[in-house]
Amino acid sequence: MKIAIYGQYYKENTEEIIAKVLAVFGYYKPQVAFESNFYDVLKENNLLNEDFPVFSSHKELDGYNMFISIGGDGTMLRAATYVRDKNIPILGINAGRLGFLATVQQEHIEDLLPLIFEGKYKISSRTLLTLDYDGKDKALEDLDYALNEVTVSRKDTTSMITIETCLNGDYLNSYWADGLIISTPTGSTGYSLSCGGPILTPEVNSLVITPIAPHNLNARPLVIPDDTFIELKVSSREEQHLVSLDSRIISIDVETTLRIRKTDFNINLVEFPQEKFLDTLRKKLLWGEDKRN
Incomplete structure (x- = not known):
């Protein structure tokens, strides 16, 4: 062995x-x-x-x-x-x-x-989840996998950001919040849980969308099939926002369309x-x- x-x-x-x-x-x-x-x-x-x-x-x-x-x-x-x-x-x-x-x-x-x-x-x-977007640095390709979650959040501001969210090409919502978490079942016991998301058992074929401190209290965590193609676009007073894949954080320009999907392994x-x-x-x-x- x-x-x-x-x-x-x-x-x-x-x-x-x-x-x-x-x-x-x-x-x-x-x-x-x-x-x-x-x-x-x-x-x-x-x-x-x-x-x-x-x-x-x-x-x-x-x-x-x-x-x-x-x-x-x-x-x-x-x-x-x-x-x-x-x-x-x-x-x-x-x-x-x-x-x-x-x-x-x-x-x-x-x-x-x-x-x-x-x-x-x-x-x-x-x-696992993977992230793609236009202008992505090829040096990040070895680090673009997330076992727990992909999270978008505000940068250099105390103001909330707006996260326009589409599922399989259909508009879902524009979250006005500090950020948004796209969590796997593995990550459902992590950051998503601390923000009020549900716990999923590992074998469940689902993902969780959990807003971080949303201004509209009607914005609740949402469980979706794990084969859903997710697109996010952030608007903010600042020029950039943060994206984290588990513990790895990068800065991305606002109005950039982020494409998140389940990996094929x-x-x-x-x-x-x-x-x-x-x-x-x-x-x-x-x-x-x-x-x-």
Whole structure:
């Protein structure tokens, strides 16, 4: 088995996580490669006692069987831009706080990680969104995928913006708000949720349109089929507005038509029987918790 490992930061628990991961690998003997920047960080902190191959882009991941992300949900989102259309399952080891995507907690590494070698896991297929617009910089093509959401928002102003929204060529609404979120089922537990959007289970073939602080309180979140072609056009007092794809933010001129659609490939997340989505939902959102009982 060939395994790629990715992380973004060195944290207090990184040493313990790496030690546990390498201990499991020492027993099963997979071929292991580290993302180059993460590898340098681990070397600088003396966490690796041998040399490993490195990779720096999705083009170098041919032939890999598993992609392990070490960090929080933000690291998982960045991991998706490496894997893209290669259908490599992504396993998230949580070194952060919330962990909706990175569901393997460090105290369970030694119990759960061996299951990938024994084939005792399931694949949760997740929808991705892609963004296109006239004048798009070709340098952004490797980063134009969003696992959670595509968001338009105001820039350099306290004034609201107007987001003209069309679905499959038909006019829906002009949202007068701070912004608008186009969320996948995966992202429905993130920014969209904090703005009042509904939670979707991962297997639902839908997207959510959620306005951010709309001035018209009748503008409610809307669930649409995930094969809907979405067009957005922002009007503002400023010359530019912001567009974010997960955590990656760019500035785009107002009156530019943004074209958002589902990609023709999905991201595959590893799911263990002990860490199902509904279990994660209850634990992370504290459903059923009541101090009176």
